[in-house]
Amino acid sequence: MYTPKVMPPPRITHAIEWARGKTRRLIQRVVPAPLGVLELASGWMMTQALCAAAALGIADVLVDGPRSADRIAAEVGADPDATYRLLRALAGHGVFIELPDRCFALNSMADTLRADSPRTVRPVLLMVGHPIVWAARGQLVESVATGRSGHELAHGIQAFDQMAANPELASGFNDAMRVTTQMAERAILSAYDFSRFARIVDVGGGSGYLLAAILRSAPRAKGIVYDLTAATAEAGKIFTGAGVTERAAIENGSFFDATPAGADAYVLKHIIHDWPDEQALQILHSVRRAIAPRGRLLLIECVVPRRNSAHLSVWLDIEVMLAIGGRERTGAEYTELLARAGFLVRRIVPTIGPHSIIEAVPNRSGLPLT
Numbered sequence: 001m002y003t004p005k006v007m008p009p010p011r012i013t014h015a016i017e018w019a020r021g022k023t024r025r026l027i028q029r030v031v032p033a034p035l036g037v038l039e040l041a042s043g044w045m046m047t048q049a050l051c052a053a054a055a056l057g058i059a060d061v062l063v064d065g066p067r068s069a070d071r072i073a074a075e076v077g078a079d080p081d082a083t084y085r086l087l088r089a090l091a092g093h094g095v096f097i098e099l100p101d102r103c104f105a106l107n108s109m110a111d112t113l114r115a116d117s118p119r120t121v122r123p124v125l126l127m128v129g130h131p132i133v134w135a136a137r138g139q140l141v142e143s144v145a146t147g148r149s150g151h152e153l154a155h156g157i158q159a160f161d162q163m164a165a166n167p168e169l170a171s172g173f174n175d176a177m178r179v180t181t182q183m184a185e186r187a188i189l190s191a192y193d194f195s196r197f198a199r200i201v202d203v204g205g206g207s208g209y210l211l212a213a214i215l216r217s218a219p220r221a222k223g224i225v226y227d228l229t230a231a232t233a234e235a236g237k238i239f240t241g242a243g244v245t246e247r248a249a250i251e252n253g254s255f256f257d258a259t260p261a262g263a264d265a266y267v268l269k270h271i272i273h274d275w276p277d278e279q280a281l282q283i284l285h286s287v288r289r290a291i292a293p294r295g296r297l298l299l300i301e302c303v304v305p306r307r308n309s310a311h312l313s314v315w316l317d318i319e320v321m322l323a324i325g326g327r328e329r330t331g332a333e334y335t336e337l338l339a340r341a342g343f344l345v346r347r348i349v350p351t352i353g354p355h356s357i358i359e360a361v362p363n364r365s366g367l368p369l370t
């Protein structure tokens, strides 16, 4: 688990992101448009190549040093020629290093595919390439045509309902969420001081990873991770590992019905973006009924910037449209949605990553009509 250190100010990292976007567009302009478009369209190959390397555990067998493609294939139980071709393609894009005689070695990018790497992204790739998830991602035409979630179109069931019935899928999803939260942890904790709160509820907090990190940064606070039963299976272990067991509890239930009452901070990371306005309002109403009068609602989301760009939020928007029928929102849209639920946005705090923290307080004119 990271501890917050001195971090660069968000405007520096955002300027770097802006420059990367500009460079990408400049590079596109030096090739003919049909080629530029087909280059963009080949993104699925890279996605699948990374998912395959991660699923087969190829990076894991290179931890003791370079190996030939034949030996890698024998160790992971794959076809030698296909393994060589996969690694050659990835090495051409800077993931793995290709050496003479069809040998390959790890580099820092390839190392993130290892299960045991402290910087692993393997659980995310396993989820992206999971056949159930990939089938839903293939529904974009229908999704855009109908406005329905790709997951429901592909499988006839809402994603979280399917996870409730499929522990393997739920566990893979929770692992992936834990990894992405781990990557955002430092940015979030260095942007916002949680130590002024006494009771914190992480609504839809999954495996409790973010709550554990928050409690470590706020040594006097107690916390509850609140989520469906399928999501919190690992939370006890995570609280123990973080040394916060005495101050952290697990409660199960649906945020559409209620959330634990009386806390002074309610954290919702990547929750509201999963839902269209009607359901998002139901969740916010649950929090509004539960929150202490001077409490803080903290939505951690990728807010869509005012100027169109390649910001992660606009692609995450497509992802949540397909996965669950949700949407990313602009700051103005969050402000309006929260007002309808009886909250007043105090500020939107940028982090050095793609997330912002939308801080809201219950308005004084009483509970909204539900």
Ligand SMILES: C[S@@+](CC[C@H](N)C(=O)[O-])C[C@H]1O[C@@H](n2cnc3c(N)ncnc32)[C@H](O)[C@@H]1O
Residues within 6 Å of the ligand: 160, 177, 178, 181, 203, 204, 205, 206, 207, 226, 227, 228, 231, 253, 254, 255, 256, 268, 269, 270, 271, 274
């Ligand atoms: C996108 S994940 C975010 C998890 C976590 N907050 C994070 O950012 O890592 C959405 C979470 O909402 C939870 N969830 C979905 N439906 C729920 C419901 N009806 N009540 C409570 N939690 C729910 C899921 O189990 C999942 O953990």
